[in-house]
Amino acid sequence: MLPASHLPLKRRHLPALFVAGWGAAHADSPDDQLLVGMSMNNLLSLDPAAATGLDAATVACNFYDSLLEVDAADTTKMRPSLAESWTVSEGGRRLTFKLRQDVRFASGRPLTAAHAAWSLQRVLKLNLALASVWKSYGFTAANAATAIRAEDAGTLVMDLPQPTDPVLVLMTLATSMSGYVVDRDTVLAHEVKGDLGNAWLTTHAAGSGAFELEEWRPKELLTMRRAARYWQAPARLRRVVVRHMTESQTLRLMLARGDLDVAGGMSAPDVRALARRPELVVEEVRRATMYYVAVNARHPRFADERVRRAVLRHLIDFQGVAGGVLPFYGELQMRPVPPGLPASLPQPPYSFDPTAARRLLAQAGLPNGFDTTIRVVAEAPFTGIATSLQATLAEGGIRASILPGTGNQVYGAMRERTFEIIVGRGGGGAEAHPHSSLRALVYNPDNRDSARLSNFQGWRTGYADPELNRLIEQALLTLDAAEQTALYRQAQQRLDSHVAAIQPIAQMLDTQVLRRAVQGYVGHPSGATRLREVYKVSKR
Incomplete structure (x- = not known):
């Protein structure tokens, strides 16, 4: 059992004087429907091979099933889903899954291992964003048909093309949308010009999940209805309505009136205000993603480790x-490996120390500091972090201008390695595995501009440490758990002594406010918050 500090969900308890009654009268939504308010700005596709981000994961997980699922309360534990059981061969190069025989898609067609194999092969053939993690395991469009195959209707086999930790592969199957099984025949019936149904699946669903897509009007409304033939117990809700809402004040008002049951993406002041209402409860889910400050080590100034140490270790408060900035958004975390894993280490002793920073800058030939820019997405909490950083950099003699922009503008500059300082958010996938975060944040096997390893944020920052890379690679291939843990700890200790170009500040919290009548809602760290067991207690 993981320590409490790692549990991904925590419910904020309200003061005792509030929970005795329901407080002011409100208009409850129908008992068999869930009304959700959230931003759908980043919900661009429902295709499991193409969709990215938490918005898509939150919705698509209710239309599709995966072979395995990760326990929301303990993200190191996997449990059966479409696969009743699975085995890992000696040496860890073959994964064999025995599938359930009683699963049908929404179309009524039986789900078989052939559908599961084709779904993964399709991810690699389309070669969109979600193919990246599978390519890192050695899978390609060319080898997918032989490496991922159905031996019979109920048996799926995956042969790993290169040595890797099989536990990491299993976790990817359990957490990534790319692991969802789609109805091959339905999808191919809508194929256009060899797109493997991508255009159609962008706005439709062809899964075996507890809900079926009813209607989707992008950036307006999405509705889902209870699936007629779900293989588990039927969903307890008849219908779920998701409304596109971006204004925190509007979400707050509608929750208070009883016009919404669940809402996310609100400002900290609005969450605090709602937490005082007896009919509402606040829940926080820890994500693997980190808020960070990054500098460009390809820039001559930040290529000097003394400057990086001054900025990233001593001039961040x-x-x-x-x-002050991150309540309801994130919790202090200064290492790339999140807490609660066997390889996790205590927080390092980094602290705000302008005197030490000025001394380092003087040693680097910058006794009068320098002028620089901070790129930041123009929304909370990023702007709050950037404003704090601007003030603390000034105490070290560094004069920083803030350049707010869209996600494409900010992270585009990072992908092109044309920035100086960035306040951002990123990190590993949902896998509760040290490699996931280290690979995303600091691993950089090829620092050449031509390598274009833009999925690695280590590459984006222009920082590469061969010894750090070696430790991460060796740990991944070490099957002995104790030896692997020791290597991942050495990698983190290496980061303590050698300042990389990216510094985690906090682990992301995804905060939702729910009506107390909503029961069975368990936010999932991967974003796959399945609603099949959610129901509402009537107070009328």
Whole structure:
């Protein structure tokens, strides 16, 4: 059992004087429907091979099933889903899954291992964003048909093309949308010009999940209805309605009136205000994603480790940002490996120390500091972090201008390695595995511009440490758990002594406010918050 500090979900308890009654009268929504308010700005596709981000994961997980699922309360534990059981061969190069025989798609067609194999092969053939993780395991469009195959209707076999940790592969199957099984025949019936049904699946669903897509009007409304033939117990809700809402004040008002049951993406002041209402409860889910400050080590100034140490270790007010800017958004975390894993280490002793920073800058030939820019997405909490950083950099003699922009503008500059400082958010996938975060944040096997390893944020920052890379690679291939843990700890200790170009500040919290009548809602760290067991207790 993981320590409480790692549990991904925590419900904020309200003061005792509030929970005795329901408080002011409100208009409850129908008992058999769930009304959700959230931003759908980043919900661009429902195709499991193409969709990215938490918005898509939150919705698509209700239309599709995966071979395995990760326990929301303990993300190191996997449990059966479409696969009743699975085995890992000696040496870890073959994964064999025995599938359930009683699963049908929404179309009524039986789900078989052939559909599961084709779904994964399709991800690689389309070669869109979600193919990246599978390519990192050695799978390609060319080898997919032989490496991922159905031996019979109920048996799926995956032969790993290159040595890797099979546990990481299993976790990817359990957490990534790319692991969802789609109805091959329905999808191919809508194929256009060899797109393997991608255009159609962008706005439709062909899965075996507890809900079926009813209607989707992008950036307006999405509705889903209870599936007629779900293989588990039928969903307890008849219908779910998701409304596109971006204004925190509007979400707050509608929750208070009883016009919404669940809402996310609100500002911290609005969440605090709603937490005082007796009919509402606040829940926080820890994500693997980290808020960070990054510098461009390809820039001559930040190529000097003394400058990186001054900026990233001594001119960030870690405690102040965590306590003043990030409540309901994130919790203090200064290492790339999140807490609660066997390889996790205590927080390092980094602290705001302008005197030490000025001394390092003087040693680097910058006694008068320098001028620089901070790129930041123009929304909370990023702007709050950037404003704090601007002030603390000034105490070290660094004069920083803030350049707010869209996600494409900010992260585009990072992908092109044309920035100086960035306040961002990123990190590993949903896998509760040290490699997931280290690979995403600091691993960089080829630092050449021509390598274009833009999925690696280590590459984006222009920082590469061969010894750090070696430790990460060796740990991944070490099957002995104790030896693997020791290597991942060495990698983190290496980061303590050698300053990389990216510095985590906090682990992301995804905060939702729910009506107390909503029961069975368990936010999932991967974003796959399945609603099949959610129901509402009537107070009328």
